[in-house]
Amino acid sequence: MKKKNIIVVGLQWGDEGKGKIVDLLAKDADIIARYQGGNNAGHTVVNGDLSLVFRLVPSGILNDKKICILGNGVVIDPAVLFEELDALKNIGIGIKDRFFISYKSHIIMPYHKRLDIARERLRGAGMIGTTGRGIGPTYEDKVARLGIRAIDLLDRNLLYAKIVLSLKEKNYLFKNVLGENIFNPDDLIEEYLVYGEKMKEFLIDSSAFINEKINDGFNIMLEGAQGTFLDVDHGTYPYVTSSNTVSGSALSGVGLGPTNIDEVIGITKAYTTRVGEGSFPTELKGGKGDLIRDKGEEFGSVTGRPRRCGWFDVNLIKEAKRLNGATGMAVTKLDVLSGLKKINICTGYMLKGSFIDHLPYSHADYSETVPVYQEMSGWEGNISDIKSLKDLPVNSQKYIFKIEELTGLPINIVSIGKERNQTIILKSILREG
Numbered sequence: 001m002k003k004k005n006i007i008v009v010g011l012q013w014g015d016e017g018k019g020k021i022v023d024l025l026a027k028d029a030d031i032i033a034r035y036q037g038g039n040n041a042g043h044t045v046v047n048g049d050l051s052l053v054f055r056l057v058p059s060g061i062l063n064d065k066k067i068c069i070l071g072n073g074v075v076i077d078p079a080v081l082f083e084e085l086d087a088l089k090n091i092g093i094g095i096k097d098r099f100f101i102s103y104k105s106h107i108i109m110p111y112h113k114r115l116d117i118a119r120e121r122l123r124g125a126g127m128i129g130t131t132g133r134g135i136g137p138t139y140e141d142k143v144a145r146l147g148i149r150a151i152d153l154l155d156r157n158l159l160y161a162k163i164v165l166s167l168k169e170k171n172y173l174f175k176n177v178l179g180e181n182i183f184n185p186d187d188l189i190e191e192y193l194v195y196g197e198k199m200k201e202f203l204i205d206s207s208a209f210i211n212e213k214i215n216d217g218f219n220i221m222l223e224g225a226q227g228t229f230l231d232v233d234h235g236t237y238p239y240v241t242s243s244n245t246v247s248g249s250a251l252s253g254v255g256l257g258p259t260n261i262d263e264v265i266g267i268t269k270a271y272t273t274r275v276g277e278g279s280f281p282t283e284l285k286g287g288k289g290d291l292i293r294d295k296g297e298e299f300g301s302v303t304g305r306p307r308r309c310g311w312f313d314v315n316l317i318k319e320a321k322r323l324n325g326a327t328g329m330a331v332t333k334l335d336v337l338s339g340l341k342k343i344n345i346c347t348g349y350m351l352k353g354s355f356i357d358h359l360p361y362s363h364a365d366y367s368e369t370v371p372v373y374q375e376m377s378g379w380e381g382n383i384s385d386i387k388s389l390k391d392l393p394v395n396s397q398k399y400i401f402k403i404e405e406l407t408g409l410p411i412n413i414v415s416i417g418k419e420r421n422q423t424i425i426l427k428s429i430l431r432e433g
């Protein structure tokens with residue numbers, strides 16, 4: 001039996017249910033690794049009475065003995081990481097010898113968070129709606145070659161010099177542009193050296209480690225954070241996050257070559273949501289949007305903000321399929337649509353009098369796109385405990401098959417509830433006989 005190496009990636013604007021699907025698939029993966037983003041992510045895993053929202057730790061950690069890694073592409077707020085590790089310890093989940101961090105991953109510092117929040121205030125009406133966790137400024141420092149890497153936390157002199165250097169411009173900005181208090185390196189150094197001491201036992205070269213394990217016959221699942229349209233290159237720029245979220249970045253985010261990957265599985269909701277600012281052509285304001293939000297409990301798992309809700313958008317998924325080289329998909333939250341008399345699928349947009357079957361190129365055009373809908377009949381009842389596709393209400397089956405037909409992406413999994421077992425698997429992913 002061949003074990004596969006796969007990438008799991010969000011096909012929309014995040015919160016597609018990646019945590020649930022990664023937890024579910026983790027039983028067939030030896031290693032689960034995050035490759036980008038930081039604690040802007042909130043990946044929910046529900047298993048019986050246990051409901052956990054992972055910000056940094058890969059969602060496979062609840063599966064006994066699986067190795068979980070934070071790759072070099074991840075940005076880490078140590079306080080959040082240790083809070084998460086303590087929470088796992090408190091519920092008896094052991095991480096010894098199976099949780100690791102790339103020594104090259106970058107550290108989110110208090111000045112990154114302050115900068116993130118102050119910049120949003122400066123933008124005023126043009127704000128991005130970030131999570132305020134310092135993600136953007138940390139990636140900026142990485143690219144500006146001012147970043148602090150996990151390994152730097154082990155060297156007092158180096159760490160001090162790096163903090164001093166990074167604060168040279170930032171303190172000027174805080175004081176003279178943003179009207180914020182400045183930082184004194186002496187107030188930061190001790191705390192971050194303590195984090196370094198605590199982090200030391202987990203640090204590895206993620207590339208060397210993963211490649212060696214793959215050579216030994218282990219398989220890997222790479223867990224994306226955010227979603228395709230939050231990608232800094234391919235998303236709805238500038239209303240995006242500050243990392244590449246698409247599958248291509250999974251490889252550089254852990255130090256693995258592309259020839260190792262067998263499948264790319266995209267996760268999409270049976271409808272669409274977005275949290276934060278930026279365009280959203282199929283958004284439903286009020287009415288059915290509120291209904292979906294209430295039924296789907298669509299509130300941000302990190303910030304608690306209400307998620308904007310709208311109809312399924314074929315353009316998004318077709319483009320995400322291409323951008324990620326997706327080979328299959330999991331459709332989540334089908335149960336949330338139960339009870340709606342009519343359900344729309346967006347098959348394209350009208351823009352300035354012409355039909356387009358792709359996303360507008362200019363962000364300015366988004367506000368002028370008018371979705372074109374195909375109307376589908378709804379279905380009734382609670383479907384969350386149904387065990388096979390053929391037992392789902394006929395109209396929900398039609399809906400699923402329509403999505404598959406219009407996007408051209410084969411469906412592997414249909415998720416009909418939060419729980420691990422509220423899932424219908426159509427085609428296996430990680431193993432082939």
Ligand code: GDP
Nearest residue numbers: 015016017018019042043044333415416417418
């Ligand atoms: P992620 O960031 O992609 O991991 O997604 P989040 O965890 O932020 O948001 C997904 C939410 O939907 C979580 O509260 C999940 O527990 C929940 N969820 C996932 N799949 C399903 C499903 O099929 N049905 C329902 N009702 N909830 C689901």
Ligand code: IMO
Nearest residue numbers: 014015040041042129130131225226241275276
């Ligand atoms: P998961 O992994 C949904 C959004 C923010 C904001 C934009 C930029 O749980 O799917 P940032 O703090 O990253 O600079 O914010 O990106 N955003 C997410 N939206 N799910 C996420 O993660 C998100 N991570 C960031 O709301 O619009």
Ligand code: MG
Nearest residue numbers: 015042043301
């Ligand atoms: Mg989330």
